[in-house]
Amino acid sequence: MSAANTVFLRLEGLLQAWGDTSKFVIRRSMVAPTKSGVLGMVCCAIGLSRQAAGDRLPELNGLVMGVRLDRPGIRWWDYHTVGAGIGMTTAGGGLKTGAQGTLVTRREYLADASFLVALQGDTSLVAEIVGALARPKWPVFLGRRSCPPSVPVLARPEKGGTWTNPGTHAGLEAALAAVPWRPRSEGDPSVGEVETIVEWRPSREGDLAPDEAEVWYDTPRYFDPPVHEPRLVLRGSMSVVAGPAEQARPPAPPRPRADYRNSEYRARRALRLASDSGLCVFCKNPATTVQHITYRRAGGEESQEDLRALCRLCHDAVTMVEYGRGMGLDRIDPCEPQWRDDILRTRGEILRFRSEEGRCRALREAPQAVRREVLEESEG
Numbered sequence: 020m021s022a023a024n025t026v027f028l029r030l031e032g033l034l035q036a037w038g039d040t041s042k043f044v045i046r047r048s049m050v051a052p053t054k055s056g057v058l059g060m061v062c063c064a065i066g067l068s069r070q071a072a073g074d075r076l077p078e079l080n081g082l083v084m085g086v087r088l089d090r091p092g093i094r095w096w097d098y099h100t101v102g103a104g105i106g107m108t109t110a111g112g113g114l115k116t117g118a119q120g121t122l123v124t125r126r127e128y129l130a131d132a133s134f135l136v137a138l139q140g141d142t143s144l145v146a147e148i149v150g151a152l153a154r155p156k157w158p159v160f161l162g163r164r165s166c167p168p169s170v171p172v173l174a175r176p177e178k179g180g181t182w183t184n185p186g187t188h189a190g191l192e193a194a195l196a197a198v199p200w201r202p203r204s205e206g207d208p209s210v211g212e213v214e215t216i217v218e219w220r221p222s223r224e225g226d227l228a229p230d231e232a233e234v235w236y237d238t239p240r241y242f243d244p245p246v247h248e249p250r251l252v253l254r255g256s257m258s259v260v261a262g263p264a265e266q267a268r269p270p271a272p273p274r275p276r277a278d279y280r281n282s283e284y285r286a287r288r289a290l291r292l293a294s295d296s297g298l299c300v301f302c303k304n305p306a307t308t309v310q311h312i313t314y315r316r317a318g319g320e321e322s323q324e325d326l327r328a329l330c331r332l333c334h335d336a337v338t339m340v341e342y343g344r345g346m347g348l349d350r351i352d353p354c355e356p357q358w359r360d361d362i363l364r365t366r367g368e369i370l371r372f373r374s375e376e377g378r379c380r381a382l383r384e385a386p387q388a389v390r391r392e393v394l395e396e397s398e399g
C-alpha cells in the first residue's frame with residue numbers, strides 16, 4: 020500500500036473552462052483550475068453522482084491543492100445558444116417548461132492551456148484518487164463537459180524521470196517543483212519560471228494569512244444545488260527545470276505548390292521563357308518548360324526571377340540532382356557553374372537509361388527478325 024501524500028494531475032486540452040460560480044449569460048473562466056472543478060473531476064472518476072458527492076466532499080475538501088500554470092493558454096469566447104424555438108429538453112428527454120425561446124450566452128474558454136495540479140493530504144484518499152483517475156468510472160472533463168482532456172489526467176512521469184505519481188512531498192511548493200516543465204517539441208525554448216496558485220492553510224492555530232492572500236469561492240460544499248465556500252490562495256512563481264520534450268520536432272510544413280493553371284503564373288512563365296530567348300539556360304536547345312530556383316514564393320508572390328527556362332532533358336536532370344540532395348525550399352539554379360558537372364553527369368545517366376529502356380521495349384515488341392537485328396546492333 021502506497022503511503023504517498025500527493026497525486027499529480029495534468030490538465031491539458033484544446034479548451035478548458037474553470038468557471039467561477041456565475042450562473043449568468045456571461046460565463047467567465049478563472050485563470051487556473053478551480054478546486055470545485057478539480058474535485059468534480061475526481062468525483063466523476065470515482066463514480067459519485069452530484070447527490071452522492073455531498074457525503075464525500077468534506078473529506079475531499081481536506082486535501083490542499085496547488086496549481087502550476089505551465090501554459091496559461093489564450094482566452095477565447097464562444098457565442099453559445101441554448102434552444103432555438105424548439106424548446107430545451109431535459110436530461111430525461113422531456114421539455115423544460117417556459118423555454119421555447121433561444122437563450123444566448125457567452126462562454127469563455129482557455130485555449131491550448133496546460134496545468135500541473137497537485138492534491139495533497141490523506142494517504143488513503145490519495146491512493147483512491149490515483150486508482151480512480153487511472154480507471155475513471157465516468158468521463159472526466161476540463162471544467163465543462165465540452166472540454167475533454169487531450170492527455171491522461173493522471174500525470175505520467177517522463178521516461179527516466181526522478182519523480183513518481185503518487186509521490187511524497189513536504190508541502191505543495193516542493194511537490195510542484197519536483198516535476199520538470201516540458202517543452203512541447205524538441206528545440207522549443209524553455210520558460211525558466213512559471214506562475215503558481217497554491218492553497219494557504221494555517222500551519223498552527225492563530226496563524227494569520229499573508230496580506231497578499233486571495234479569497235477564491237471555489238470550495239464545493241454541495242454540487243446539487245451548488246454551494247461554495249471560500250478558501251485562501253497565494254499567487255507566486257517558481258523556477259522550473261526543463262525536462263525532455265514531449266514530442267520530436269514536427270516535420271516542416273509541406274512546401275507550397277505552384278498552381279500551374281493560375282493565369283498570373285502562366286504570364287510569369289511566358290515572360291521567363293521570352294527573357295531566356297526561348298532557349299534552355301543550360302544547353303541552349305529550345306526550352307519547353309521552366310524550373311523554380313526557389314519555392315519560397317511558389318504559386319503566390321513569385322516573380323519571373325524565381326524561374327529559369329529549361330529543355331525537358333535539363334529539367335529532368337536538375338530535378339534528379341535536387342531529389343538526390345534532399346533540398347528544401349531553395350533549389351538549384353542551373354545558371355550557377357557549381358552545378359554544371361552534376362547536371363551534365365545526370366543528363367548522361369538519363370540518356371543512357373532512356374536508350375536502354377528503348378532497346379528493351381523494342382526487343383519486347385519487335386518480331387523475331389528485327390529482334391535479332393536490335394541485339395546485334397546493341398552488341399556492336
Ligand SMILES: [Zn+2]
Nearest residue numbers: 299302330333
Ligand atoms: Zn537543356
